[in-house]
Amino acid sequence: MRYCHTGTLAFFVLLLLCLRPLAQSDPLPSWADGPVKRAIIELVNATTDKASPDFVPPGARVATFDQDGTTWVSHPMYTQVVYCLERVPELVKAKPELKAVEPFKTVLSGNRDAIEKLSTKDLLRILAATLSGLTVDEFKAEVANWIATAKHPRWDRLYTELTYQPMLEVMQYLRANGYKTYIVTGGSQDFVRAYSERVYGIGPEQVVGTVAGIKYGYDKTGKPILTREPKLLLNDNNAGKPEGIHMMIGRRPVIAFGNSTGDRQMLEYTKAGNGARLAMLVLHDDAKREYAYGPALGLPGTKVGTFTQALYDEAKKDGWMIISMKNDWKRIFAFEQ
Amino acid sequence: MRYCHTGTLAFFVLLLLCLRPLAQSDPLPSWADGPVKRAIIELVNATTDKASPDFVPPGARVATFDQDGTTWVSHPMYTQVVYCLERVPELVKAKPELKAVEPFKTVLSGNRDAIEKLSTKDLLRILAATLSGLTVDEFKAEVANWIATAKHPRWDRLYTELTYQPMLEVMQYLRANGYKTYIVTGGSQDFVRAYSERVYGIGPEQVVGTVAGIKYGYDKTGKPILTREPKLLLNDNNAGKPEGIHMMIGRRPVIAFGNSTGDRQMLEYTKAGNGARLAMLVLHDDAKREYAYGPALGLPGTKVGTFTQALYDEAKKDGWMIISMKNDWKRIFAFEQ
Numbered sequence: 001m002r003y004c005h006t007g008t009l010a011f012f013v014l015l016l017l018c019l020r021p022l023a024q025s026d027p028l029p030s031w032a033d034g035p036v037k038r039a040i041i042e043l044v045n046a047t048t049d050k051a052s053p054d055f056v057p058p059g060a061r062v063a064t065f066d067q068d069g070t071t072w073v074s075h076p077m078y079t080q081v082v083y084c085l086e087r088v089p090e091l092v093k094a095k096p097e098l099k100a101v102e103p104f105k106t107v108l109s110g111n112r113d114a115i116e117k118l119s120t121k122d123l124l125r126i127l128a129a130t131l132s133g134l135t136v137d138e139f140k141a142e143v144a145n146w147i148a149t150a151k152h153p154r155w156d157r158l159y160t161e162l163t164y165q166p167m168l169e170v171m172q173y174l175r176a177n178g179y180k181t182y183i184v185t186g187g188s189q190d191f192v193r194a195y196s197e198r199v200y201g202i203g204p205e206q207v208v209g210t211v212a213g214i215k216y217g218y219d220k221t222g223k224p225i226l227t228r229e230p231k232l233l234l235n236d237n238n239a240g241k242p243e244g245i246h247m248m249i250g251r252r253p254v255i256a257f258g259n260s261t262g263d264r265q266m267l268e269y270t271k272a273g274n275g276a277r278l279a280m281l282v283l284h285d286d287a288k289r290e291y292a293y294g295p296a297l298g299l300p301g302t303k304v305g306t307f308t309q310a311l312y313d314e315a316k317k318d319g320w321m322i323i324s325m326k327n328d329w330k331r332i333f334a335f336e337q
Numbered sequence: 338m339r340y341c342h343t344g345t346l347a348f349f350v351l352l353l354l355c356l357r358p359l360a361q362s363d364p365l366p367s368w369a370d371g372p373v374k375r376a377i378i379e380l381v382n383a384t385t386d387k388a389s390p391d392f393v394p395p396g397a398r399v400a401t402f403d404q405d406g407t408t409w410v411s412h413p414m415y416t417q418v419v420y421c422l423e424r425v426p427e428l429v430k431a432k433p434e435l436k437a438v439e440p441f442k443t444v445l446s447g448n449r450d451a452i453e454k455l456s457t458k459d460l461l462r463i464l465a466a467t468l469s470g471l472t473v474d475e476f477k478a479e480v481a482n483w484i485a486t487a488k489h490p491r492w493d494r495l496y497t498e499l500t501y502q503p504m505l506e507v508m509q510y511l512r513a514n515g516y517k518t519y520i521v522t523g524g525s526q527d528f529v530r531a532y533s534e535r536v537y538g539i540g541p542e543q544v545v546g547t548v549a550g551i552k553y554g555y556d557k558t559g560k561p562i563l564t565r566e567p568k569l570l571l572n573d574n575n576a577g578k579p580e581g582i583h584m585m586i587g588r589r590p591v592i593a594f595g596n597s598t599g600d601r602q603m604l605e606y607t608k609a610g611n612g613a614r615l616a617m618l619v620l621h622d623d624a625k626r627e628y629a630y631g632p633a634l635g636l637p638g639t640k641v642g643t644f645t646q647a648l649y650d651e652a653k654k655d656g657w658m659i660i661s662m663k664n665d666w667k668r669i670f671a672f673e674q
Contacts, residue, residue, distance in 0.1 A: 193587050205585065233571075250527070265561070
C-alpha cells in the first residue's frame with residue numbers, strides 16, 4: 001500500500017477540494033454578540049436547512065435593504081440631495097431663465113442656512129429638475145463621476161466609504177446562503193444603480209427605488225435613446241416600498257432592514273409573511289462614531305430618517321428587532337480599525 | 338502499484354466529477370441547422386469567451402423574450418384574453434349591475450361571432466375589470482388554478498403545453514451560459530408570473546409585463562395586503578418594452594426575441610447596443626403545424642401579433658434575424674415526436 005501515496009494523497013486533496021469547508025469563521029465579525037446577531041444567523045440557518053419547518057427554496061430567499069440611514073450615512077443630508085444641489089449651477093447654465101427663480105436662486109447663493117431651510121416642496125422641485133432631461137446613459141455616467149470624488153464634510157471621505165461595514169457583511173452572508181439581496185430605497189432608482197454593483201455587489205436589476213418616467217425615442221442620428229422625464233412613476237417610500245417590491249420582485253422579503261418611518265410598510269409586509277421572517281430597524285444612537293437621533297429614545301429629532309415613537313411602538317408590538325449602532329456594531333466603517 | 342486500485346479508481350472518479358464534461362451534445366436539438374441556429378450559438382460563444390472582443394461579463398448577459406406568439410401560441414386569441422372572458426360570469430356574480438351593460442352583456446351571451454367582433458376598447462374594459470379587485474395572492478392563485486386546466490380548442494391541450502420547444506431550449510442554453518432570461522410581455526405581469534417559474538424556469542423577478550397599479554392596505558384583521566387596482570402603471574408594449582426593461586432590469590438586452598410590431602422598439606433598442614447583439618423575429622409561416630399569418634410575406638393579416646411590411650423592412654435594414662417556424666424549427670411542441 002505504501003507505494004501509492006501519490007494516488008492517495010491526490011485523492012484526499014481532491015476530496016477536500018470537493019467538500020465545502022466544515023469549520024466556518026464568523027460571517028459577521030463587525031457585529032457584537034447579542035440577540036440581533038443571533039437572530040440573523042438563526043434565520044439563515046432556519047431558512048436554508050432542508051429539514052427545518054421554515055426552509056425557504058433558494059429562489060424565494062429575498063432580502064431587502066433600505067439605503068439612506070440603513071446601509072450608509074444619510075446625515076446631515078441625503079447624499080442624493082447633495083448631488084442635486086451641486087448640479088444646480090450646471091442646470092442654470094443650460095437654462096439661464098432659472099437663475100432668478102426660487103428655489104434655484106437660493107441654491108446658487110451658496111447660503112447654507114437658507115439652503116437648509118428650503119421646504120420639502122422646494123427640494124422636490126430641485127430634484128425633479130436635476131434628475132431629469134438626460135438620457136439614462138448620460139445620467140448614469142454623471143452620477144458615477146460625481147460619486148467617485150464627492151466627499152462627506154465630517155469625515156472628509158467619499159460617501160461610498162461611509163457604508164456600514166456590518167450591513168455589507170450581512171449582504172455577503174445572505175448571498176453566500178442563496179439569498180438575493182435588494183436595495184429598496186426612497187432615493188432615485190437610477191442614482192443608486194450608478195454605483196450599487198461596485199459598492200454593494202448589487203446589480204441594477206436588484207435596485208428598487210423611486211422611478212422617474214422614462215421615455216423611449218431617437219436621437220438626431222436615429223439611434224434609440226431612453227430619456228429621463230420630470231415625472232414620477234413610483235414613489236418608493238412608505239406604502240410605495242411594498243408596492244415597488246411587488247412590481248420589481250414579485251416575492252415577499254424573508255428579511256428586511258430599514259431605519260425610518262419610510263420603511264414601516266416594508267417591514268410590516270415582510271413580518272406578515274408565513275414562516276420565519278425578520279424585520280430590522282437601525283437605530284442611530286451613536287453620536288460619537290456616527291449620529292444620534294430619534295425622538296423615540298429621547299434623542300433629538302431630524303428632518304431625515306425619522307424614527308418616531310409610533311414606529312418604535314409598532315416595532316415592539318410586531319416583534320421587529322432594533323439594531324443599536326452603539327451596542328450591536330463593533331465597527332461601523334471599514335476604515336475604522 | 339496494483340495494490341491500490343481502490344484509491345486510484347476513486348481518484349479518477351472524483352477527477353471526472355470535478356471536471357465539467359468536455360464533449361457537449363447539441364444544445365438546440367429542435368432547431369434545424371441554418372443561419373439562425375448558427376447565429377445564436379455564435380453569439381453565445383462570442384459573449385462568453387473571455388478572449389473575445391465581444392465578451393460580456395455574466396451580470397450583463399441579459400436575454401429577453403416576448404411571450405405571446407414568441408414563446409407560446411397566441412392564436413386565435415391571447416391566452417390572457419381567454420382567461421379574462423371566462424372570468425366575466427364570476428365578475429357579474431359579484432357585481433350584478435354589469436349584467437345588462439356592454440361589453441359584459443355580449444360576453445355573457447356566449448355568441449362567439451359577437452365576442453370576436455368586440456373592439457379593442459371593449460376588450461381593454463373587460464381586461465381592466467377582470468384583472469383588478471383581487472389581492473395579488475388571490476389573483477396568483479386564481480390564474481394558477483385556471484391555467485392548470487384551461488385548454489386550447491385546436492389541440493385540446495393545456496396552453497402551457499403549447500410553448501415552443503425551440504424557445505425553451507434557447508432559454509436553457511442561454512442560462513447554462515450565464516445569461517439571465519426575462520419574459521418581456523405586453524400581457525399582465527402578474528398573470529405570467531403565476532406560471533412562469535414552472536413553465537419557463539423564470540421567476541417572478543424576471544417577468545417584465547404590463548403593470549397594474551398595486552395598492553398597499555390592510556384587511557379586516559389588520560394584516561397587510563396588496564390589492565390590484567384598475568389602473569395602468571406601465572403598458573409594456575411598443576415603446577413601453579424598452580422603458581419597462583430599463584425600469585425592471587436597468588441593462589440593455591444582448592439578445593431579444595419578438596414576433597410582432599409590439600416588439601419593434603425592444604428589438605431596435607437591443608440591436609443599438611455596443612458589441613455583438615441579436616434581435617430575432619419569429620415568423621408564423623407554418624399553417625400546418627401552427628398558424629400562418631403576416632402580411633409581410635403575403636400571408637393573411639390577423640388581429641393579434643401583427644407582422645407588418647414595415648416591421649419586415651426594418652428587420653432587413655437593421656440586421657434582425659427572421660425565425661421561420663416552418664424552416665428553422667424541426668419540432669414546435671414538446672409533445673410532437
